Amino acid sequence: MITTRGLARTFKTRAGLVEAVRGVDFEVAAGEIVGFLGPNGAGKTTTQRMLATLLAPTAGEATVAGADLRREPRRVRERIGYVAQGGMTNPTALVAEELVMQARLFGIPRPDAEARARRLLAELDLAGLDARPVKTLSGGQRRRLDIALGLVHGPPLVFLDEPSTGLDPHSRANLWGHIRGLRDRDGATVFLTTHYLDEADALCDRILVIDHGRVVAEGSPEALKRRVSGDVVTLALDGDPAAAAALLAAQPNVRAVQPVDGGVRVTVERGDAEAIALMRVLDGAGVRVASLSVARPSLDDVFLTMTGRSLRDDAPAAAPGGAP
Amino acid sequence: MTRPIREALVVFGYQLRLILREPVWVVIGLIQPLIYLALFGPLLEPIAKATPGFPPGDAWQVFVPGLLIQLGIFGSMFVGFGLLGEMRAGVVERMRVSPASRFALLFGRVMRDTLVLLVQAVVLTLVALAFGLELVPGGALITLGIVALLGVALSSLSYTAALRLKSEDALAPLLNMVSVPVLLLSGILLPMTLAPHWLYSLSRANPFSHVVEGARAAFRGDFGATSLAAGLVAAAFLAAVSLWLATRTFARESA
Ligand SMILES: Nc1ncnc2c1ncn2[C@@H]1O[C@H](COP(=O)(O)OP(=O)(O)OP(=O)(O)O)[C@@H](O)[C@H]1O
Numbered sequence: 394m395i396t397t398r399g400l401a402r403t404f405k406t407r408a409g410l411v412e413a414v415r416g417v418d419f420e421v422a423a424g425e426i427v428g429f430l431g432p433n434g435a436g437k438t439t440t441q442r443m444l445a446t447l448l449a450p451t452a453g454e455a456t457v458a459g460a461d462l463r464r465e466p467r468r469v470r471e472r473i474g475y476v477a478q479g480g481m482t483n484p485t486a487l488v489a490e491e492l493v494m495q496a497r498l499f500g501i502p503r504p505d506a507e508a509r510a511r512r513l514l515a516e517l518d519l520a521g522l523d524a525r526p527v528k529t530l531s532g533g534q535r536r537r538l539d540i541a542l543g544l545v546h547g548p549p550l551v552f553l554d555e556p557s558t559g560l561d562p563h564s565r566a567n568l569w570g571h572i573r574g575l576r577d578r579d580g581a582t583v584f585l586t587t588h589y590l591d592e593a594d595a596l597c598d599r600i601l602v603i604d605h606g607r608v609v610a611e612g613s614p615e616a617l618k619r620r621v622s623g624d625v626v627t628l629a630l631d632g633d634p635a636a637a638a639a640l641l642a643a644q645p646n647v648r649a650v651q652p653v654d655g656g657v658r659v660t661v662e663r664g665d666a667e668a669i670a671l672m673r674v675l676d677g678a679g680v681r682v683a684s685l686s687v688a689r690p691s692l693d694d695v696f697l698t699m700t701g702r703s704l705r706d707d708a709p710a711a712a713p714g715g716a717p
Numbered sequence: 718m719t720r721p722i723r724e725a726l727v728v729f730g731y732q733l734r735l736i737l738r739e740p741v742w743v744v745i746g747l748i749q750p751l752i753y754l755a756l757f758g759p760l761l762e763p764i765a766k767a768t769p770g771f772p773p774g775d776a777w778q779v780f781v782p783g784l785l786i787q788l789g790i791f792g793s794m795f796v797g798f799g800l801l802g803e804m805r806a807g808v809v810e811r812m813r814v815s816p817a818s819r820f821a822l823l824f825g826r827v828m829r830d831t832l833v834l835l836v837q838a839v840v841l842t843l844v845a846l847a848f849g850l851e852l853v854p855g856g857a858l859i860t861l862g863i864v865a866l867l868g869v870a871l872s873s874l875s876y877t878a879a880l881r882l883k884s885e886d887a888l889a890p891l892l893n894m895v896s897v898p899v900l901l902l903s904g905i906l907l908p909m910t911l912a913p914h915w916l917y918s919l920s921r922a923n924p925f926s927h928v929v930e931g932a933r934a935a936f937r938g939d940f941g942a943t944s945l946a947a948g949l950v951a952a953a954f955l956a957a958v959s960l961w962l963a964t965r966t967f968a969r970e971s972a
């Protein structure tokens with residue numbers, strides 16, 4: 394459904410060049426739900442906007458939904474749906490009017506467009522809001538309308554840029570169900586970006602990890618977690634975590650140690666076997682262990698291993714201009 | 718019906734419903750020309766009689782077409798601000814990601830703006846009748862056609878400027894800077910035939926001055942006048958060039 398070859402985009406700003414995307418190569422097969430995971434400023438939105446024909450690449454090629462991105466943008470547009478990160482509704486327009494207009498821009502006749510709008514509003518828990526001005530919707534309702542706008546013409550390939558931002562747990566679960574339905578019922582391909590690890594884990598068949606404009610890892614959530622190859626032992630300590638971390642880092646079977654709030658996080662090959670040994674080391678040094686837990690790696694651990702940063706930090710991206 | 722026209726009509730219908738929901742803007746656009754009509758028009762009546770070099774026709778036949786052209790220019794000049802609002806809301810991007818032709822996305826808006834302008838122009842002409850304008854119906858219709866062409870031109874230009882500048886803070890000073898010389902060199906308020914030679918020559922370089930003279934010829938029923946033909950050509954030329962420019966800008970990725 395998607396193939397990119399060295400796709401890149403550099404922005405010119407007053408402060409200099411910003412290399413937002415530095416040559417990404419990846420494939421998305423038909424019928425897949427693929428997640429684009431990365432911290433703020435990693436280049437997720439820029440990549441999606443290029444693939445959706447909204448932004449011209451500065452280098453590279455791509456085939457999107459069977460059409461060449463540069464030479465046949467119109468054929469690409471006919472086959473994709475796109476939901477922007479920042480919303481796409483007119484505050485003074487009415488809910489149903491927005492959906493009908495969007496469907497008609499795709500050449501769908503009015504009666505059909507109206508039927509699709511009604512069906513989609515019901516499916517996304519927006520039934521009864523048809524005649525409301527958009528500005529009277531709640532944030533989560535407006536987000537669901539954004540999503541409906543990207544789906545109303547039934548595209549075989551859907552780009553969703555952080556679709557679940559601002560949704561409550563119930564709406565989020567409902568949205569996940571809907572996205573799975575797009576794949577299972579309609580055979581659609583979904584390419585979404587997210588910050589939520591649980592979302593990527595639960596929803597995606599495959600994940601692309603992007604950082605500083607490059608794809609740094611890819612695979613199914615399970616495969617990615619296996620690549621980290623190791624369990625995480627979290628020890629809550631009464632003493633100084635930094636000293637304990639230094640001590641543990643020197644142990645032979647320890648792969649990585651990270652001080653966390655009130656304790657340390659240790660990556661080891663086999664958590665169940667190593668946990669006791671780690672505790673003994675700390676005991677021996679006179680550090681009291683208040684509690685201990687062993688966990689299989691999460692996607693956050695994958696991310697930490699790949700990039701040296703935690704996704705949850707959500708630190709503002711360092712200007713990628715100078716960084717390697 | 719060809720596809721771009723159908724798509725433009727979709728955009729037109731959508732945009733028209735949006736403005737009908739807040740028709741106060743249509744009314745506000747009319748207030749300024751009505752004030753000119755009521756407070757400046759009566760001043761011209763004695764001047765027209767006493768001044769050699771004043772164009773033929775009575776004062777209202779000279780003044781009202783000028784006001785209509787002014788409405789055509791200023792009524793459409795600010796539509797770019799509305800587009801900037803929609804860009805910020807993501808509505809423009811949502812339309813651009815559809816396969817609709819870029820021309821249609823632009824022209825649907827331009828059609829809406831032009832329709833609004835024509836409604837205002839008709840109201841203004843009817844009010845002028847009450848002030849004593851002697852109407853030549855055919856001439857008034859031709860003038861409305863000229864006003865429509867100007868509406869197409871100015872709203873296209875306004876959208877072009879908005880798409881390129883991408884900010885209200887840059888658009889507002891640009892419009893201010895351009896509008897005053899265009900207004901003064903067009904002979905809208907006082908005919909340029911009253912001007913000293915250098916000023917008159919300068920005004921000839923302003924296509925709007927030809928448009929104004931053409932509209933005046935039409936208004937007094939002088940359908941054979943070369944100035945009428947020149948005005949129509951100038952207005953059509955402005956409309957075509959602006960529309961081409963705006964469509965190109967709409968198709969560019971940065972838009
Ligand atoms: N129009 C632009 N002009 C200049 N720089 C830009 C522009 N758009 C994006 N960038 C820069 O490109 C980089 C990537 O931005 P992008 O929006 O793709 O990140 P993202 O992964 O979507 O982040 P987030 O999770 O915050 O949405 C950032 O450093 C950003 O500042």
Ligand SMILES: [Mg+2]
Nearest residue numbers: 437438439478
């Ligand atoms: Mg983003």
